[in-house]
Amino acid sequence: MKVLKFGGSSLANLACFNQVASIIDKESQLDQVAVVVSAPQGVTNELVELVDNIGEVKVCDELFESISRKLKALVEDALSSQPKLAKEKLQTAFEELIVKLGQLIQGARLLEHCPESTRAQILSTGERFSVLLLNALLDANAIEVTTLEPKLFLITDTTGSEPVADLEASKVKFQSNYPQLGQVALLPGFIGCNSKGETTTLGRNGSDYSAAVLSVCVDAYSCEIWTDVDGVYNADPRLVKHAQLIDSMSYHEAMELSYFGAKVLHPKTIAPLSLNQIPCWIKNTHAPEKAGTLISNETSEKEAIKAISNLSDVAMINVSGPGMKGMVGMASRVFSAISWADISVILISQSSAEYCISFCVPGNEADAALECLNKAFELELKSDLLEPISVKRNLAIVTLVGDHMQQQKGTAAKFFKALAQVRVNIIAIAQDSSERSISAVIRDERTDDAVKVCHQNLFLKKPTIDAIVVGCGNVGGELIQQIKRQQAGLFEKDIVLNLVGIANSKRILLDKNGVDLDNWQNDLARSEDQLTLEKLNQFVSEAHLSTPVIIDCTSNESIAMQYADYLANGFHIVTANKKANTADLTYYQKLRDIAQAKQRRFLYETNVGAGLPVIDNLQGLLRAGDSLIQFEGILSGSLSYIFGEIHKGLSLSEATLKARELGYTEPNPAEDLSGLDVARKVLVIARETGLKLELSDIELESVVPEELAQITDADEFVRRLPEYDQTFQSKIEKAQQNKHHLRYIASIENGRCKVSIQSVDASHPLYAVADGENALALSTEYYQPVPFVIRGYGAGAAVTAAGLFGDLLRTLAWDHAQ
Ligand code: ADP
Ligand code: ASP
Ligand code: MG
Numbered sequence: 001m002k003v004l005k006f007g008g009s010s011l012a013n014l015a016c017f018n019q020v021a022s023i024i025d026k027e028s029q030l031d032q033v034a035v036v037v038s039a040p041q042g043v044t045n046e047l048v049e050l051v052d053n054i055g056e057v058k059v060c061d062e063l064f065e066s067i068s069r070k071l072k073a074l075v076e077d078a079l080s081s082q083p084k085l086a087k088e089k090l091q092t093a094f095e096e097l098i099v100k101l102g103q104l105i106q107g108a109r110l111l112e113h114c115p116e117s118t119r120a121q122i123l124s125t126g127e128r129f130s131v132l133l134l135n136a137l138l139d140a141n142a143i144e145v146t147t148l149e150p151k152l153f154l155i156t157d158t159t160g161s162e163p164v165a166d167l168e169a170s171k172v173k174f175q176s177n178y179p180q181l182g183q184v185a186l187l188p189g190f191i192g193c194n195s196k197g198e199t200t201t202l203g204r205n206g207s208d209y210s211a212a213v214l215s216v217c218v219d220a221y222s223c224e225i226w227t228d229v230d231g232v233y234n235a236d237p238r239l240v241k242h243a244q245l246i247d248s249m250s251y252h253e254a255m256e257l258s259y260f261g262a263k264v265l266h267p268k269t270i271a272p273l274s275l276n277q278i279p280c281w282i283k284n285t286h287a288p289e290k291a292g293t294l295i296s297n298e299t300s301e302k303e304a305i306k307a308i309s310n311l312s313d314v315a316m317i318n319v320s321g322p323g324m325k326g327m328v329g330m331a332s333r334v335f336s337a338i339s340w341a342d343i344s345v346i347l348i349s350q351s352s353a354e355y356c357i358s359f360c361v362p363g364n365e366a367d368a369a370l371e372c373l374n375k376a377f378e379l380e381l382k383s384d385l386l387e388p389i390s391v392k393r394n395l396a397i398v399t400l401v402g403d404h405m406q407q408q409k410g411t412a413a414k415f416f417k418a419l420a421q422v423r424v425n426i427i428a429i430a431q432d433s434s435e436r437s438i439s440a441v442i443r444d445e446r447t448d449d450a451v452k453v454c455h456q457n458l459f460l461k462k463p464t465i466d467a468i469v470v471g472c473g474n475v476g477g478e479l480i481q482q483i484k485r486q487q488a489g490l491f492e493k494d495i496v497l498n499l500v501g502i503a504n505s506k507r508i509l510l511d512k513n514g515v516d517l518d519n520w521q522n523d524l525a526r527s528e529d530q531l532t533l534e535k536l537n538q539f540v541s542e543a544h545l546s547t548p549v550i551i552d553c554t555s556n557e558s559i560a561m562q563y564a565d566y567l568a569n570g571f572h573i574v575t576a577n578k579k580a581n582t583a584d585l586t587y588y589q590k591l592r593d594i595a596q597a598k599q600r601r602f603l604y605e606t607n608v609g610a611g612l613p614v615i616d617n618l619q620g621l622l623r624a625g626d627s628l629i630q631f632e633g634i635l636s637g638s639l640s641y642i643f644g645e646i647h648k649g650l651s652l653s654e655a656t657l658k659a660r661e662l663g664y665t666e667p668n669p670a671e672d673l674s675g676l677d678v679a680r681k682v683l684v685i686a687r688e689t690g691l692k693l694e695l696s697d698i699e700l701e702s703v704v705p706e707e708l709a710q711i712t713d714a715d716e717f718v719r720r721l722p723e724y725d726q727t728f729q730s731k732i733e734k735a736q737q738n739k740h741h742l743r744y745i746a747s748i749e750n751g752r753c754k755v756s757i758q759s760v761d762a763s764h765p766l767y768a769v770a771d772g773e774n775a776l777a778l779s780t781e782y783y784q785p786v787p788f789v790i791r792g793y794g795a796g797a798a799v800t801a802a803g804l805f806g807d808l809l810r811t812l813a814w815d816h817a818q
Pocket of ligand 3: 266
């Protein structure tokens with residue numbers, strides 16, 4: 001014989017009832033079946049509320065009305081759609097059930113108190129209803145049903161709100177009361193009785209447990225739990241979109257998982273099945289053809305970590321004090337007190353029992369636990385041998401489960417690293433000695449983030465980047481296009497790149513599922529939000545993003561000055577904006593300290609040479625013990641182009657105008673010709689090598705005189721630039737007489753930085769660099785006398801965006817370094 005259990009989610013409406021009836025019909029043609037049913041979805045919740053408000057006549061009456069209405073609607077639906085139903089029999093049985101519920105409520109009201117057994121009877125109304133409706137539906141299909149009465153065999157102990165079934169006594173009683181069963185037997189789940197014959201409940205979600213006990217009583221060869229998911233997943237599928245289905249797992253794994261919160265099974269279900277070696281299947285009522293999950297003695301060895309579970313609404317009690325040192329039997333006294341109060345301890349943290357004992361209990365039992373401990377240790381508390389017993393509330397336990405974790409090293413490290421990645425603070429840690437589970441106690445509000453990131457890092461192994469592009473001009477716009485083109489290819493390589501935000505100076509467009517990249521301009525124009533730290537924090541926390549990255553494509557100073565706050569709030573920063581790295585040294589150092597402390601990336605490869613790998617190479621050399629002796633470079637693409645054109649015969653103003661028309665300069669070319677941008681770049685390099693310089697320390701020779709360089713209006717600058725052509729021409733001619741080229745060169749030597757126009761001969765590494773190219777010659781301890789040269793296009797939207805893209809992908813290195 002097989003036992004089938006259908007949960008409330010499988011009995012949510014008449015269509016579900018019909019589906020259940022059809023599964024029973026099919027299964028009973030193959031073998032005898034014993035069926036356990038829960039209440040229709042949501043009914044027990046209302047019954048619990050009713051019982052909790054039994055003294056509140058109005059609330060209680062409203063709930064009674066609502067429950068009766070809901071159940072009646074199901075009956076009426078059934079009667080109107082199934083002409084073969086035994087109408088009168090069903091209606092009478094239903095009315096009796098509702099009358100009985102009314103009487104039980106009335107009785108409790110008269111007593112002004114609801115005894116445990118009355119409470120259990122009221123709570124079981126939903127299950128009794130399911131039996132009566134399903135019985136009628138099966139009857140109409142000519143399936144003969146024996147209804148089983150839990151009070152006649154399912155014996156539980158009396159202590160506690162979640163009693164334990166007496167398997168042996170139950171089996172004896174069952175076999176004497178039901179020596180013979182027909183093809184289909186039907187049992188209301190969730191309830192039993194104590195040795196005095198009073199009704200008891202098996203605790204919330206307890207019908208699974210009823211099914212396990214019934215499986216033992218009927219010597220079932222299999223127990224099937226039918227629910228609304230395809231089986232057990234490696235994380236709660238409500239929290240984790242990409243949770244994966246588990247084919248098979250061991251009893252131990254299932255037990256740990258359900259004990260630590262996986263709602264798919266009541267925690268006590270597995271013990272009776274495991275004791276009697278009855279395999280258990282978790283199956284989907286709405287997709288019966290799917291295989292489901294098998295829980296048995298076997299587990300696949302494929303994955304060491306089987307699943308992650310989460311248990312919410314937990315409180316942690318802390319008993320500590322100097323008097324505990326050397327006091328024999330302290331732990332035993334603490335836990336005896338707790339057990340007398342009938343409170344179950346979920347987890348004990350491994351701290352030094354000599355000084356402090358911390359343990360977790362269900363949140364709703366924290367006050368009772370505190371009260372009983374205060375009583376038990378009254379004397380010690382009075383004499384200050386113990387510190388006041390403290391309670392931390394609103395906690396959750398996140399647990400990794402897997403039989404084979406014991407053979408694998410580094411599991412805990414990966415677990416805690418993942419939690420650190422989303423900045424979840426671990427309050428306590430516990431590992432069972434068989435290493436089947438590792439638990440971390442965290443704040444409840446961080447559960448979603450914790451479970452998601454652990455699933456991402458430990459199971460999915462498909463790292464995700466959530467990018468927010470700030471600034472969508474030339475470079476930002478190009479980056480958005482590149483992201484759009486690359487997304488699919490990256491996904492194939494197991495990287496999920498989501499562009500979740502785009503901002504300009506006025507607005508921000510945010511979408512946790514990814515901005516629509518075909519229509520972002522319109523969507524952004526319609527947005528009413530603005531980029532602020534608060535806005536982004538709220539978005540990231542609501543969307544539970546684990547690795548948000550801000551990509552700054554602006555040259556805006558005020559955004560650069562917010563990097564410290566963004567890093568402190570858990571964002572990675574990728575930037576083309578040089579303003580942060582060239583701000584004062586205090587801020588420069590602060591950014592690095594925060595990034596280190598918060599384990600966040602601050603990446604700025606594009607600050608120098610656009611997409612050319614300058615910073616990365618330099619850092620690599622320095623890390624390998626090299627040191628810079630001298631640096632010389634052409635760091636401005638626009639000036640490289642302008643100087644190249646001048647040597648082809650154009651005047652300074654003609655060359656500048658041409659560069660401007662081709663989009664190689666800033667809108668106002670004065671910004672290029674002032675040399676300030678180059679000064680910033682050389683400062684970035686100098687600081688990278690450890691020089692403690694400020695921007696004002698750079699010796700800067702502007703290409704044009706100060707009075708021209710300071711013109712802020714682009715048109716005026718372009719109009720007045722020819723004034724300087726003559727003077728500049730004479731410099732060129734002088735250089736040409738010596739067969740030299742004029743180059744705008746940034747240099748670092750003897751701890752000093754200089755930016756100036758230089759006349760170089762053909763042997764100089766920068767002599768041939770023109771046409772918008774950048775070139776950097778680094779003479780180092782390792783690279784001398786021939787310097788290490790990096791050369792290529794160092795400006796332009798495409799290469800800069802590609803450089804930003806590279807940095808964006810490097811944010812993964814920190815999060816996923818295993
Ligand atoms: P029923 O009404 O059938 O008893 P429950 O709601 O009690 O159903 O349990 C099934 C639910 O358990 C699923 O809908 C799912 O949301 C939740 N659940 C939590 N953790 C897991 C998990 N690891 N695997 C599958 N389901 C899970
Ligand atoms: N109906 C009960 C509850 O909701 C028992 C169950 O569904 O398993 O807790
Ligand atoms: Mg359930």
